[in-house]
Amino acid sequence: MLKIISVLILISFSAGSFFVGQKYHALSIVTEGLISIAEHRAILSKEVAAATLKTKTRTKAIARMKRALVAIPIVGIGIAGYFEKTDFDEWKVDHPNGEFSEYTCEIGNASAKYMDEVLQELPEYLATKIPDSVIMELVPKCQTDNL
Numbered sequence: 001m002l003k004i005i006s007v008l009i010l011i012s013f014s015a016g017s018f019f020v021g022q023k024y025h026a027l028s029i030v031t032e033g034l035i036s037i038a039e040h041r042a043i044l045s046k047e048v049a050a051a052t053l054k055t056k057t058r059t060k061a062i063a064r065m066k067r068a069l070v071a072i073p074i075v076g077i078g079i080a081g082y083f084e085k086t087d088f089d090e091w092k093v094d095h096p097n098g099e100f101s102e103y104t105c106e107i108g109n110a111s112a113k114y115m116d117e118v119l120q121e122l123p124e125y126l127a128t129k130i131p132d133s134v135i136m137e138l139v140p141k142c143q144t145d146n147l
Contacts, residue, residue, distance in 0.1 A: 105142030 066083060091103050 101142075109142065 066079075072079075087107070088100065088103050091106070092098060095102065
């Protein structure tokens, strides 16, 4: 009888050790997976931040060059017209039946949303010298059914 009890105790300890080992192994796999996910997220986050910075830098550089070209008298007027024509042509691809008036309304309304941000970036003495009537004249009068 003592032999049977000893064998049962030995088997239960062996089985218990085996299951504890399996749980430990499973936990180590899960932990490694979680660490791997965290590392992957960190890498992706850095890549997204780098791509965003690159896009912002590119956008600002292009805008800066456009401003510099437009600032040149006479030539600037032609270049500004060219930029608007290019933007309209790009818009026309997405809106094949659209008309120029619809384009101006869409662009005007989109620009009006960000007008406060633009004015806040201007030096205070310059922003206060721009009358509200000038800003309102820049936003086209549109019918809501055209949008």
